Amino acid sequence: MPRDPRPAKSLRVLLLPPDPALAVLLGLQPDIEVVPSPVQRPQVALVDSVAAVEALAAEDPECRALVLTGRARPGLPEAALAAGAAGVVLRDGPVEDLAAALRAASTGETVIDPVLDV
Numbered sequence: 001m002p003r004d005p006r007p008a009k010s011l012r013v014l015l016l017p018p019d020p021a022l023a024v025l026l027g028l029q030p031d032i033e034v035v036p037s038p039v040q041r042p043q044v045a046l047v048d049s050v051a052a053v054e055a056l057a058a059e060d061p062e063c064r065a066l067v068l069t070g071r072a073r074p075g076l077p078e079a080a081l082a083a084g085a086a087g088v089v090l091r092d093g094p095v096e097d098l099a100a101a102l103r104a105a106s107t108g109e110t111v112i113d114p115v116l117d118v
Contacts, residue, residue, distance in 0.1 A: 011106050014042035014063070016052055025095045032099060038063070043106045044086070046098075050076075053083040064105045069116075077116050087111030 010033040015023055023034040035042050038060050045056055046068045053065045064086040069076060077088045086105035089098060090113045101111045 011044065011102060012040060012042040013102055014038060014040075014045040016045055016047045016056065022046075026099065026102075029095075029099045032102065044102050046089075046102075047085075050079050050083045050085070053080060053085045057084045064108075066101060066105050066111060072116050077112050081110070087113075088116050089113045090115060 011031055012033050012035045013026060014035055014037070015026075018036070026032050027034050038045075038056075041060070042063050044064045044066060047053055047056060047065050048068060050067065053067060056063055056065050065084070067076065067080040067085050067088045068091050069088060070091045072090075080088045086108075087101065087110050089101045089111060093113065097113075101113075104111050
């Protein structure tokens with residue numbers, strides 16, 4: 001029987017909305033498991049808006065949310081943090097940086113991409 005190379009304690013990540021290409025890239029990280037729904041109790045979610053942070057917090061207050069954005073927008077980091085997000089990260093950076101941000105958020109750190117620094 002083939003063995004799963006992932007550690008026993010994978011970081012469960014939810015993508016809202018789903019992004020199959022990003023799911024594949026993150027799934028290549030040995031300690032990250034992309035889950036298809038909140039039912040799998042993700043530790044961190046990548047969301048596309050401040051409203052999604054609020055909705056996720058209402059559904060699963062234990063899940064940390066990172067807002068994934070394609071560009072710097074004035075006021076986004078402040079609004080995201082005020083809504084309860086663990087931070088804001090850029091979509092177009094290296095997947096390794098995104099994985100590091102997910103790991104940091106899962107431990108309670110606030111993560112703001114340096115390009116977006118408040």
